[in-house]
Amino acid sequence: MATSYLTPGIYVEEVSTGAKPLEAVGTSTVGFVGRAPNPGVRQHEAVLIRNWSEFLKVFAQGKDVKSTPLALAVYGFFQNGGTRCFVVNIGDGQRLAGGVQRREGLDVLREVDEVAIVAAPGFTGPDDYDALLTHAEQMQDRVAVLDAPEDATVEQLCEVATVSLPSAGGEGAPGPRRSKGVRARASKYGAYYYPWISMYDPFEREKKLVNVPPSGHIAGIYARVDGLRGVHKAPANEIVRAADGLPVQVTREDQGVLNQCGVNCIRIFREGIKVWGARTLSDDPEWRYLNVRRLFNMVEETIGQGTRWVVFEPNDMSTRRSVERDVGAFLKRLWRDGALVGRTEREAYFVKCDDETNPPEVVDAGQLVAVIGIAPVKPAEFIIFRIGQYAGGAERAEEAGRG
Structure with a gap:
């Protein structure tokens, strides 16, 4: 409505300059999927968790609750600099996704735009990898952090695992040739880490070392580097906090092989335990580096929302x-x-x-x-x-x- 100028004096009016600054979207919120210490609590919901105490209050109440890969991953996430994550408890279920009547497991995170990283700690089968990578590829605004199997060998890590497929010839027909490999398939939306990490179990009163999948700690390092340097900085050559050892010692020669296979290694140096790799699983040289993929995710999402x-x-x-x-x-x-x-x-x-x-x-x-x-x-x-x-x-x- 136009202003009527009837009384002599000074009038101050707000006008639009036309400029609409684009604010960068967040890059460090994680979506974790797995089994909670109390498996019956808040199943198949994306629950926002902002610290370790909040996770215990929501998912670890009850008698004789024990740690799970999901719980230890969330602990490692906050210890390494993470600040926000969504946790989806699948209870005693064995599948990451696939609800018929409603969204379940990994599919619940499709509704959460804030998520920029997804992980399913301890799920190390080829079907699990495929579900995580497919989710990230379809959403196109997040990356998947994958755990290598705990007992994998260097040879197995350089060969892609076979995804289970129904037999085309019907019942009794020979299935696909099974691979001895355990590596996830190629994808520019995923990063693969080896080996597992040894840490003290926070659920045990007496100190007890347990081996845990690295995805939670790694996701926390992503968040830490994003906050200190920016998403364009490769999340590598960084100390892994809350890590008290490695069950497997990766040698320089081992990494020379694994690095070419897109396997990011965690190694022990004089300064401590460090992440010593920052590659995606892509075969395309343009998308070889994880920070490049995550930078593009942020730029694309920011431009999409800001315009x-x-x-x-x-x-x-x-x-x-x-x-x-x-x-x-x-x-x-x-x-x-x-x-x-x-x-x-x-x-x-x-x-x-x-x-x-x-x-x-x-x-x-x-x-x-x-x-x-x-x-x-x-x-x-x-x-x-x-x-x-x-x-x-x-x-x-x-x-x-x-x-």
């Missing part, structure tokens, strides 16, 4: 310039924060939304197309120092003698 106002706006130059301006400002902040590589803005990113990307046939179809390119920072995975003997000191001594 929702464009829907049903006129497809004209004003709207297109607004898209270029808002998205460009967001990417410029990322570049300044070190998430994009390039000496100049032009080298780091571009945003194009004009007549060329929106010809008449595109406009007539009700579409507005913007083309965006970013140059992500990739980790220095192999540090190489070329060192040779230098005779410069001897030459200087000879020159001094002659003088």
